[in-house]
Amino acid sequence: MAKTSDRSKYLISPALLIASFIVVAYGYFALTSFFPKGPPGTQFVGTPTLDNYWRVLGSGSNQAVLFSTLGASFLISLITIAVAVPMAMVIVRAKREWVGNLIMLAIAVTFLSGGVTRAYSWLILLGNRGLINLGLTNSGIVDAPIRFLYNWSGVGISITHYLLPFAVFTLIGAVRNLNPSVEEAARSLGASRTTTFWRITMPMLLPGLMVTLVLVYSIALASFLFPMLLGGGKVRMIANQIYDRMFVEYDIPYAAATAVVFLVSAFASIWLISFVAKKIEKAVS
Amino acid sequence: MFRRDLEGRFGITVSLLAAVATVFLLLPVLFVVLHSFSPTRYFQWPPQGFSLEWHLNFYSSSMFMDAAKNSFLMALIVTPLSLVIGIPASYALVRSSFKGKAVIQQIILSPLIIPGVVTGVSLLSLLSAAGMNIGLFGLCLGMLVFALPFAIRALSANLLGLDPRIEEAARNLGAGPFRTFFAIVLPQLKSGILAASVFVFVEALDNFSIAVFLSNDSTKVLPVAAYQYIKDFDDPTVAAMATALIVMSIILVAFLEKVMGFQKSLRL
Amino acid sequence: METLKSSTLQLRQLTKKYNNFEAVRDLDLNVPSGSLLTLLGPSGCGKSTVLRMIAGFLNVTSGEILVDGKDISRVEPNFRDIGMVFQNYALFPHMTVESNVAFGLKMRGVAKHEQAERVRDALAMVQMTHLADRYPSQLSGGQQQRVALARAVVIKPKLLLLDEPLGALDRHLREGLQSELRDLQRQLGITSILVTHDQDEALYLSDYIAVMNGGCIEQLDTPIALYDRPQTEFVARFLGVPNIFASTVVASSSSEVTVSLGGQNIIVPTDTGKTVGSSCKISVRPSHIEVARSEDPRQGVTAVIKSAHELGERIVYHCEVADLKIEANAPRISSSERFAVGQSVKLVLDPAHTVLLRD
Structure with missing residues (x-):
């Protein structure tokens, strides 16, 4: 179109190099999945086969890991959004601006402090004699410590915590874009604040919620470090399975087939969520 | 701005929920700092005193110090590289149209969507199939692939906010395409470059799922070192490392706030 | 600032195609040295495309852009x-x-x-000397506009292109800047092209106005001629003429045609002969229709007043002849006769400003 842009497209070239490297890497790995495992030191040998896929899809324990990864990620994403909505509301709408700034600061510092830090901290916090359990038992809420570690609860808590900044950042934009006069109209027509929130604000927020859901769900699916540290081998998500097949079983083709199945089911489930989301949005509006 | 609906019982409920969520968010960060000064190996409450033992342990551990050196070296290589590649690429993606643009964009950004483990294992598999010694080069390459999307996202967001007519005005006044880029576009990209640098730097330092595949004993990075330490030892040395990272992130937030307002930078 | 050596601009058969869409089609235009020509039209008419081709931000599909007779259509924008x-x-x-x-x-x-001297002069010319150290974000819209103008003319360009230069300002400010812009352009004597969709701005600033529609020039005229005698229905509607009547030719000669308006005959001067019985369109501004008593002896149309409103300087009458609605304005001065709703009147159309529209 513009003269200046006729040549500016060539500026993409260095990135194109990276892009082709990515394509080759993913492509080669996917190719690997169609071959039998090779002897030590090699990646694969022999003629193409679908055996690896039968191994991934055929075993009940593999299916269990796949479905628990998808299901837990979805549940965790919903919880994350429920926690994030009040935060976003307060950040955008708190009368005192410092309140919002303080929460943003907390999010930024948490976000930048990194995953390993947070995983480690939860590992200590959630232990049988950790701060959480001490608080719960000392205050008499529970008699015996709750086991958080090495089961889904600890993994879920830490992943929720990891996702929270992403969810809040995305929701802030959605809350900001709400037209407050619609809510004011509802109030003037006699709706209480609570009714206005559920009947007016939430439906208007729905598209933003759905975008956030898809985002945090896709991040949750990729969880690796949190189940590895807090799941202690008992809670395994697909990323951990891929890692084990690579470094414990040294079976690269099997790992590759697992990864391909993982990606396909991840994209399919994300597509399904977006599809249902659109249906819900349509039904509401 | 509409700032009235956080009143009444409903407003108090929302504010309370937000307060609880904020405590939940900050708890691990504050706790790990506290824990790093614990005089005991295991967590105890109330704290039995104050000790710098674990910090000393961290800073005197050659494993952690080597890992820190590797991590920062890698991040300092990857950050400028992703800018050098990311700035022209973002400009092309935002300002010009060409065949296959959408596909190229999807591919470059794909490491954002594809789980890190898959990216890591793919890169490892390709590099070793090519007979390459992974080393620092492989680690940096992997991290560049992973971090470039963050740079491009921040830079594109910045570029999309720039009025292309400003560049046309420069051309109109006699500046050639290169002059226009360096004298007009680049200065306006300051906040995007800053945000991109911080994101890439932090992500490169923090990344575990790719680093675990692409680092070996001589190129071990901090997250991998921390993970191995947690598995083998049960003391707060990793809390000391975490404290250092948290201090660094506070400094970064303060820096971003001073230069451009961190709220704005996080939106990119 | 001294007067610039001013250039001429000619567009020859200028065409811009996007795939199959012709944004600008075979456009011919001469802009005399020192004059200000406005490209006026609704959005999407191609006026901005023409301007961007002249500036060099869009490639020309075919045709020439001649500045002082030299084709610049392939020159990079920074060398134009x-x-x-x-x-x-x-x-x-x-x-x-x-x-x-x-x-x-x-x-x-x-x-x-x-450099310093010329910048100083240019800033003085737009009265911005005192704000020389400010950044654009610290300026008001009007101040930014002045800086943009100074920046454009300080290089002593051959042409000055103005792309909706006052569009972002509020009405009050716009009127003040319009006269400044006009004075400056006259004083510098710089050949200028203005693009706007605002007809008042165009009428006020221009030496010539080219009304564009669908990538072509519909009418090129002086502001007064354009206002008084729009030549096509598009131009008449775009310039806000409410009275556009479909009619039939009753009689035709070399200098005039007689048309039927609501069953009554009206003579319209024209040199384009029309065949009797053919349909045609007539345009006349409300201020060119005099409302007179029905017994007035002049040629006119007898109509009934449906509503009368006194609006500022005018009295607006809405009248009806058969099923034809005609709007007529009278000056709201004490000597004007007031006509009541329901009264039968004679509408006298000023022949000099009644136009037989081109098909």
Whole structure:
């Protein structure tokens, strides 16, 4: 179109190099999945086969890991959004601006402090004699410590915590874009604040919620470090399975087939969520 | 701005929920700092005193110090590289149209969507199939692939906010395409470059799922070192490392706030 | 500032195609030296496309852009020597007012002391000297507009292009700047092309106006001629003429045609002969229709007043002849006769301003 842009497209070239490297890497790995495992030191040998896929899809324990990864990620994403909505509301709408700034600061510092830090901290916090359990038992809420570690609860808590900044950042934009006069109209027509929130604000927020859901769900699916540290081998998500097949079983083709199945089911489930989301949005509006 | 609906019982409920969520968010960060000064190996409450033992342990551990050196070296290589590649690429993606643009964009950004483990294992598999010694080069390459999307996202967001007519005005006044880029576009990209640098730097330092595949004993990075330490030892040395990272992130937030307002930078 | 050596601009068969869509089609245009020509039209008519081709931001599909007789259509924008004031001004946000104005001189390698002098003069010309150290974000819209103008003319360009230069300002400010812009352009004597969709702005500023529609020029005229005698229905409607009547030719001669208006005959002067019985369209502004008593002896149309409103300087009458609705204005002065609703009147159409529209 513009003269200046006729040549500016060539500026993409260095990135194109990276892009082709990515394509080759993913492509080669996917190719690997169609071959039998090779002897030590090699990646694969022999003629193409679908055996690896039968191994991934055929075993009940593999299916269990796949479905628990998808299901837990979805549940965790919903919880994350429920926690994030009040935060976003307060950040955008708190009368005192410092309140919002303080929460943003907390999010930024948490976000930048990194995953390993947070995983480690939860590992200590959630232990049988950790701060959480001490608080719960000392205050008499529970008699015996709750086991958080090495089961889904600890993994879920830490992943929720990891996702929270992403969810809040995305929701802030959605809350900001709400037209407050619609809510004011509802109030003037006699709706209480609570009714206005559920009947007016939430439906208007729905598209933003759905975008956030898809985002945090896709991040949750990729969880690796949190189940590895807090799941202690008992809670395994697909990323951990891929890692084990690579470094414990040294079976690269099997790992590759697992990864391909993982990606396909991840994209399919994300597509399904977006599809249902659109249906819900349509039904509401 | 509409700032009235956080009143009444409903407003108090929302504010309370937000307060609880904020405590939940900050708890691990504050706790790990506290824990790093614990005089005991295991967590105890109330704290039995104050000790710098674990910090000393961290800073005197050659494993952690080597890992820190590797991590920062890698991040300092990857950050400028992703800018050098990311700035022209973002400009092309935002300002010009060409065949296959959408596909190229999807591919470059794909490491954002594809789980890190898959990216890591793919890169490892390709590099070793090519007979390459992974080393620092492989680690940096992997991290560049992973971090470039963050740079491009921040830079594109910045570029999309720039009025292309400003560049046309420069051309109109006699500046050639290169002059226009360096004298007009680049200065306006300051906040995007800053945000991109911080994101890439932090992500490169923090990344575990790719680093675990692409680092070996001589190129071990901090997250991998921390993970191995947690598995083998049960003391707060990793809390000391975490404290250092948290201090660094506070400094970064303060820096971003001073230069451009961190709220704005996080939106990119 | 001294008067610039002013150039002429000619567009020959200028065409811009996007895939199958012709944004500009075979456009011919001559802009005499020193004059200001406006491209006026609704959005999407191709006026901005023409301007961007002249500036060099769009490639020409075919045709020529001649500045002083030399085709510049393949020249890079930075070598065209054409000043431009952009919509929203496009000031460099990271440079002070002074550096913004100096930019073009710097690109031309003008010596430092001359740069300073010319920037000073240009800023004085737009009364912005006192704000030379400010950044664009610290300026009001009107001030930004002045800086943009200074930046464009300081390079002594061959042409000045103005892309909706006042569009982003509020009405009050716009009127003040319009007269400044006009004075400056006359004083510099710089050949200028203005693009706007605002007819008042065009009528006020221009020496010539080209009304564009669908990539072509519908009518090229002086502002007064355009206002009084729009030649096509599109131009008449775009310029807000409410009275456009479909009619049939009753009689035709070499200098005039007689048409039927609501069953009554009216003579319209024209040199385009029309065959009797053919349909045609007539346009006349309400201020060119005199409302007279029904017994008035002049040629006119007898109509009934349906409503009468006194609005500011005018009295607006809505009248009806058969099923034809006609709007007529009378000056709201004490000597004007007031007619009541329901009264039968004679509408006298000023023949000099009653136009038989081109098909």
